[in-house]
Amino acid sequence: MREIHYDDIVQKVADMCIEANYDLGEDVYNAFKAALKTEKSETGKEVLAQLIENADIATELRVPMCQDTGTVVCIVELGQECQIVGGSLYDAINDGIRKGYGKGYLRNSIIRNPIDRKNTNDNTPGIVHIELVEGNQVKIKMTAKGGGAENMSDLKMLKPSDGLEGIKKYILDVVRVAGPNACPPLIVGIGIGGNFERCAYLAKKSLFRHVGKRHPDPAVAKLETELMDDINRLGIGPQGMGGTTTALDIKIEVEACHIAALPVAVNLNCHASRHKEAIL
Ligand code: SF4
Structure with a gap:
């Protein structure tokens, strides 16, 4: 032992x-830079540039x-x-x-x-x-x-007959209602399956996966990509000022569940997506 x-x-x-709190992870920082190249709105671009500058200042001056x-x-x-x-x-x-x-x-x-x-x-x-x-x-x-993005998160016990379309519609509704209040651009964490409390945990856990890394199951990865496109068509944009970068990424974790159940949880993370890990 x-x-x-x-x-x-x-x-x-x-x-x-x-x-x-001082050093934004490289994955999120690089996602800002990539979004700056693809963002269609001028205001959206400006906000992304400010977020990059903000992250640089935090690292340099050692402030949150x-x-x-x-x-x-x-x-x-x-x-x-x-x-x-x-x-x-x-x-x-x-x-x-x-x-x-x-x-x-x-x-x-x-x-x-x-x-x-x-x-x-x-x-x-x-x-x-x-x-x-x-x-x-x-x-x-x-x-x-962050508290703002956590406040706009949601959980719903869907019906199995709602299917994939029902899952997508629910997730898009949560992001749409969150609008600017979750401090976009977002990382959208999704838990599908388990039970009431487990799907919330899965959604949280998904947010620890690095930005840009897809789920290893191709079917789940495909759903992540499709939803990412749908979310970025909502037009919410960086800080809710409009644009094509509402989400930097979407992460989905899935687990076994009861035949009569379809639990889905959406845990939103803001652009200050701060995660670190250490091994002892
Ligand atoms: S960016 Fe994140 S941490 Fe900052 S106020 Fe918004 S939700 Fe809170």
Whole structure:
């Protein structure tokens, strides 16, 4: 059994929180640059150029790329042949968030509950999903998920008879209703299958896949490409100012489900799509 120390996880999570907020991932940055070449609207182009400049300034001056520094969501692939020593994995991740958000002067956006709405003042707790995997490593994938795009996300239990056309129509409706409020250009995360709670998790998980990377199943990849074209024909455009770049990418994850069910979740991510990963 390989031992992984609590303090190493704290430090890794703290570093990822700061880097995610200061340094836009290369995949999203390159998608901005590619969109700048294809965007048809002049205003859309201008907004994309500003987003690139904004990302450059954040990296250079070591400041967050957006005032909304997000909710930290981690998906941890925990090797079953390793043991966390010195404390619990959940505590280590939250200590890392506390440390990173403090040291990086990142806004604390988490309230302790939605009834009294008191800020916890350290951006904890994060939302932690653990997947048990083979091996003796821990892979931590984190995102600092913006509140505006999360608010415009949606879930629906469709009927199996709605079929692929029903799925597409529902997803397009969610993006259309979100309009500028989800801070486009978007990364659209979709979960299809599982059950009520599982399809929401699948939609979130899909957002960790790098921009530009298609699903390995050709049928799912085809659906991603078709929907991407449909979404970009909606005309919402960068920051909702009109244009042909409403989405930078769409990600779909699918899973088995009940014969009577067709759960679909749409988790929208904004242009400040911040994700990092580390292996310990
Ligand atoms: S949704 Fe994203 S871009 Fe919009 S304010 Fe929040 S973090 Fe910033």
